[in-house]
Amino acid sequence: MERRKNNTMKRLTEKIISATIARLCVEANTCFRKDMKEALVRAINSESNPRAKSILKELLENAALAKSEKIALCQDTGLPVVFAEIGCDVDVRGLDLNRAINKGVEEGYRRGYLRESIVSDPLDRRKGSKFSPCIIHFDFGLHKGLRLTVLPKGFGCENKTQLKMFVPNTPIVEIKDFIVSAVKAAGPDACPPYVVGVGIGGSADYASLLSKKALLRHIGKRSAQALVAGIEKELLADINKLDIGPMGLGGKTTAFGVNILTYPTHIAGLPVVVNISCHVLRSAGAVLR
Amino acid sequence: MLYSDRKIIEMRLPLNEKVLKGLKAGDEVLLSGVLFTARDQAHQRLAALLRKKVSLPFDLKGQVIYYCGPTRTPPGKAIGSCGPTTSSRMDSLTAPLLRAGVIGMIGKGRRSEEVRKLIRKHKAAYFLATGGTGAFLSKRVISAKAVFLKELGPEAVYRLVVKDFPVIVGIDSRGEDVFDR
Ligand code: SF4
Numbered sequence: 001m002e003r004r005k006n007n008t009m010k011r012l013t014e015k016i017i018s019a020t021i022a023r024l025c026v027e028a029n030t031c032f033r034k035d036m037k038e039a040l041v042r043a044i045n046s047e048s049n050p051r052a053k054s055i056l057k058e059l060l061e062n063a064a065l066a067k068s069e070k071i072a073l074c075q076d077t078g079l080p081v082v083f084a085e086i087g088c089d090v091d092v093r094g095l096d097l098n099r100a101i102n103k104g105v106e107e108g109y110r111r112g113y114l115r116e117s118i119v120s121d122p123l124d125r126r127k128g129s130k131f132s133p134c135i136i137h138f139d140f141g142l143h144k145g146l147r148l149t150v151l152p153k154g155f156g157c158e159n160k161t162q163l164k165m166f167v168p169n170t171p172i173v174e175i176k177d178f179i180v181s182a183v184k185a186a187g188p189d190a191c192p193p194y195v196v197g198v199g200i201g202g203s204a205d206y207a208s209l210l211s212k213k214a215l216l217r218h219i220g221k222r223s224a225q226a227l228v229a230g231i232e233k234e235l236l237a238d239i240n241k242l243d244i245g246p247m248g249l250g251g252k253t254t255a256f257g258v259n260i261l262t263y264p265t266h267i268a269g270l271p272v273v274v275n276i277s278c279h280v281l282r283s284a285g286a287v288l289r
Numbered sequence: 290m291l292y293s294d295r296k297i298i299e300m301r302l303p304l305n306e307k308v309l310k311g312l313k314a315g316d317e318v319l320l321s322g323v324l325f326t327a328r329d330q331a332h333q334r335l336a337a338l339l340r341k342k343v344s345l346p347f348d349l350k351g352q353v354i355y356y357c358g359p360t361r362t363p364p365g366k367a368i369g370s371c372g373p374t375t376s377s378r379m380d381s382l383t384a385p386l387l388r389a390g391v392i393g394m395i396g397k398g399r400r401s402e403e404v405r406k407l408i409r410k411h412k413a414a415y416f417l418a419t420g421g422t423g424a425f426l427s428k429r430v431i432s433a434k435a436v437f438l439k440e441l442g443p444e445a446v447y448r449l450v451v452k453d454f455p456v457i458v459g460i461d462s463r464g465e466d467v468f469d470r
Binding site (some may be wrong): 058128 | 294299307331351357358359360361362363366370371372373375377397398399417419420421422423425427428440441442443444457467468
């Protein structure tokens with residue numbers, strides 16, 4: 001405590017955090033992610049099924065319209081999942097970060113004419129819906145500043161999430177089968193082409209978190225671990241052979257990408273979670289310094 | 290029957306048995322006229338009212354129900370983003386609406402075997418709109434007005450007037466399913 005050099009710590013305010021979250025909510029919901037757009041354009045060029053091609057072009061047109069008209073890419077503006085990573089040089093003492101972030105979400109969703117998709121009571125849904133509360137994952141790191149990322153997760157695809165606790169020495173081919181079968185189960189329902197986020201390792205809850213975080217990685221970038229990168233590539237090829245295609249009407253574009261994150265786990269287990277995203281994979285981030 | 294090489298068919302709403310007979314699963318259709326939105330909560334309420342034989346504030350006869358909960362409406366626009374939601378969640382509440390005269394449904398994804406049979410029985414149709422294109426589809430909506438369950442916001446029933454609203458026949462009146470391939 002005595003060694004803390006207070007004058008080098010960046011003091012943040014709730015106001016600036018709210019304002020940043022608000023801006024990110026609007027940006028994520030109206031500006032199609034650059035890596036997604038690149039993947040979409042590549043798919044349009046390589047797709048040979050005429051209906052698939054025309055649907056993919058519609059998606060591109062949708063993204064252009066959302067941007068020019070400042071309107072949500074999709075009416076399901078999701079359950080906002082916020083990642084707040086507090087760096088080593090920021091001072092957040094005394095701040096109510098939960099309140100600041102939720103206030104920002106409400107502000108952004110109102111300003112962006114987005115949708116109230118949150119029911120306060122999951123078991124009594126008669127009272128209508130609201131903009132908040134969102135889901136917040138706090139973390140601390142040695143980086144500088146406060147990193148904020150907003151991932152509005154649509155629930156058509158969130159509903160297709162699958163978790164399986166494998167035994168330790170399960171052959172990789174069985175894990176791959178599980179991931180492919182999760183995509184197959186999602187089928188035409190959750191707005192394919194998909195991006196498949198996978199979390200392997202940790203605990204059941206941590207693997208879930210990893211599977212969601214995996215969706216934040218640039219979809220053109222492969223894992224830094226050679227083994228995992230290989231699995232990602234093989235999975236993408238296998239998934240694109242399923243012939244689900246855009247909107248499930250056939251074609252070779254069933255997924256744009258497969259992103260896997262791994263973490264150490266217990267000697268007795270091997271948790272795997274598949275978190276599917278629809279083609280409207282949205283996120284936006286900023287660093288407050 | 291994967292890809293229809295038939296021309297895009299233009300249709301006026303409301304629909305009737307006769308025009309639906311001419312449609313095949315996979316056909317591309319442009320709908321113009323009136324649609325009513327209803328999703329999870331509206332289905333619960335409508336089904337409950339129909340069970341109690343209470344008369345509804347709007348007539349379902351010959352109507353097409355769009356599974357959609359739009360965003361808020363930005364100023365100067367007819368509607369916000371307004372694409373389809375996953376239809377299968379409405380499967381268990383589809384029978385009473387079809388019995389009440391609904392003749393078409395628009396959504397995304399597969400339907401249950403029960404719904405497929407009901408569609409055949411009622412000579413109705415299920416249409417697919419492209420999921421995740423709510424901005425694009427909003428341009429095909431001329432006007433929108435909440436007419437029932439307004440307090441539910443996005444889950445209210447909206448009366449939409451649409452022009453050239455693009456859909457694909459998912460299940461035709463004979464019960465043929467575009468996803469059976
Ligand atoms: S699954 Fe994605 S694209 Fe489809 S309706 Fe939900 S948020 Fe929109």
